[in-house]
Amino acid sequence: MKSFPQLSPENLEDLKVKAQQWSLANGLVMYPPDFQTFNVSNAPITLFPTPIPKTAFEQAQSIQKTYNELYSKIVGDKKWLIDEIKQLSQFDPEFTGKLFEIYNKVNEQGNFQSLSLGIFRSDYMLHDGKDIKQIEFNTVSVSFGGLSPKINELHTYLNDSGSYDNDYSYQYYDTEEIPVSSSIKKIAEGISKGNYYYNDESDNAKTVILFIVQPNERNSFDQRHIEYELLKTHKLKSYRLTLEEIIENTTINGDKLYIKKTMDEVSVVYYRSGYGPGDYPNENCWDARFQLENNKAIKCPSIITQLSGTKKIQQILTEKSNLSKYMDQETVEEISKTFVKIYPMDDSPEGQIAKKLAFEQPENFVLKPQREGGGNNIYKEDIPGFLKTLDEKNWEAYILMELINPPVHKNTIIRNNDIFNNDIISELGIFGSIVFDETNGDIKYNEYSGWLLRSKLATSNEGGVAAGFGCVDGIYLY
Template identity: 60%
Template sequence: MAPKGFPELLKEHEDELVESLLHWSLSNGLIMYPPNYAKYQANNAPITLFPTPFPKKLYENAIEVQEVFNELYVNVISKEKEWLIAKIKELSEFDQSFTGELFNIYQKILSENGGKLKQELSLGLFRSDYMINSVDETIKQIEFNTISVSFGGLSSKVGKLHQYLNNSGYYDDKYSMKYYDNEHIPISNSINKLAKGINEANYYYNDQTHNTKTVILFIIQEGERNVFDQRHIEYSLIENHQLKSYRLSLEKVQEEVVINNDKLYIKQTMDEVSVVYYRSGYGPNDYTSSKCWESRYLLEKTLAIKCPSILTQLSGTKKIQQILTNEEILKKLLPKIDTKTYNQLLSTFVKIYPLDDSEEGKYAKKIISEDSSKFVLKPQREGGGNNIYKEDIPKFLQKIDEKDWGAYILMELIHPPKYSNKIIRNDEIYNEDIISELGIFGSIIFNETTGEIKLNFESGHLLRSKFSSSNEGGVAAGFGCVDNIYLYE
């Protein structure tokens, strides 16, 4: 069945909708700081006026495999540690200033502690991102994010906004009636589910007791514009779990914390930190000086549970994602997986090639020299703005030494459907074709040494959309917007 078309509104009715949308967004924290902001200034987050169609079956498929994906990456970290470390060591040679520095900290901590981690428990707040491939009507995984997954806060808010506008009749041009059935506009519970994951890590840190005296430390970027997305999780922690949070940048960590008997404390209050939650530290721009690297080392060597640990973060590199599409490796890492789930996982993969000196790598170099229009080149970087697309790939590769090509992976492009939704950024409305990316959050607590999984659950969804003419999709980076799904059969 085809989806319903978007509401068609008279100009005065669309103006009323936009005013209500802005009021709701500002009233309920669906907001971001603008560039060069003052602390009292905030704008509505870039969002769509209407929810965007998404096939219900494909949405359910993505939900169904999230816990398996969580488990897959935990098994890479814990059960194939030597293999993972060997791959990260290879990557470090190409990326010494970032991957290499993280890997050095990991090795230093092990060497100082007799080959063991001070804290073996790790918290993963993950997000698996997909697009619909119009060619075969399947969802295809774009990437698996293991650190600083964003928009779990704003995702809950935009779903509530779209339901409010629908229930209030703003989508109906004539009779002020509901345009959509509410069950077709699901609200993501990612705020509370992500907060639950952090709360459960606090519980295991405290020997499986609910201790509200320990606190959560958010590691954030200086001048963070997407602060409200993070704050919603913080508010859920205090409201639902009575857990207090602190916020520090890597630059300020050493001034504001103290370590005693390997435990981490906030210096001013001497509150004990149970969980270090990284909302920064995912790219080299977050390490502006040696002081930032020293802060990461200091935090990692404590007993606080890290979200994520260094090895968990590095398991999310594009190179590992490329290797995990290999069927033999997948079966080895998930030996007990049933046939249906295994096939579901496989169906989400597109072809990903290395650009090294392996036979597969040589084949990849050959095909992009002949026709690069079907591919995207991805480095080991998180956040928007780092990928190279189509005809730009050969020109980019010519600028760097071929021995450094191994730091990249070559991924088949996905061909998503286009929809003529409307995006509002500040007070401007853009009516262009958009393409969308579905993210499914997952929470998992596990022992990094033994692989024992304490808790594993799917944690809500996110839809991000962007103009179909734009290659990149980062919302905070200015490329896209936060959206929500309208499910159809």
């Protein structure tokens, strides 16, 4: 493994300026807080790619289609999934419970679209420096597929221009050592397949894609790169609406969803919002989610697919007996290699062990609720005190997960105009796209869709880039 490039202060400053200007010129950007629409800054990034073993990287890539298929089969096998979601709804009535209510209401009314589109991301860390271990499987609003290729292209530019060599302006890395993610092209391709199957297996460019976004979205450029690829390569137009804008700006006619202003027919509803209670500040937003679900447009994801990504389902799937219902034994063994131990926090024998470990060995665990997005987890020594603030009957809403021990690297992060040379740890996300039938799990399309590396300070528990915890990173394969 090569060491990180060592640059003089003058060369490092030059590198920073090159990185900033390339980022602004090529869309590796985010809006700052309290932004105006013409005012952007470079996304938080590393100046150098971070080492990842090639074998671990290839293993994570090779298993993604298997994960896609697993979750399609879980959704297709609704009975036990619905039973689990019903249980979770008791502990989280204001979010999981409301989503589940909408799911039931839509099914009662019969406007159910059986085809479902998943843009998924499986997140891993390297445990003890070599084995990939899954942190979580994301089924809704997976981000940074648009910025990941950009950071890879930036690192390639800096390497090819000789900016990583302190003396002679030579390439520091071999070209094949710093790969570029295909996530923009592949995610857009996955969404276009949703449009294709909505239109009875026809490449109909008259229907449109509806992005559901957050108000004042700072990460809109990550999303726009997907939108631009949809138009450029697949001739598909896109619209962007927040949940609060849905009722006023869309209409349903003959079970189909339309944009009111143009009467464009929506083929795919693509959620880049809607994954947490903060996205539903009022009943109008919940009414909007019902309207979006209650029509024939293909959802990415549908409510039931979104809920299949809860931490409780992840915990259940770490048990080989449950995995064996959906895949052969060889595949069970292969996928199980990516798991760390996850315990329920219920009254089962495993749950009793978890409750004991949470108080006696909290430094080895993270406590996770059934929520997406950064900032929700409870780490290490904070776990006992947090649990004491809850009624024990509500502990069941959480899972207790073994902490992964990732390698630490000293990389250089740039955020706005500040440079930080710090110890970092990294998280590898692998994207996948799938179109499947929710009534039986039959798969129409299933593909690996690129990757993402995010890094954060080794002293930070949380890792969300948009939330201010981490940065977008690139890979050096060794």
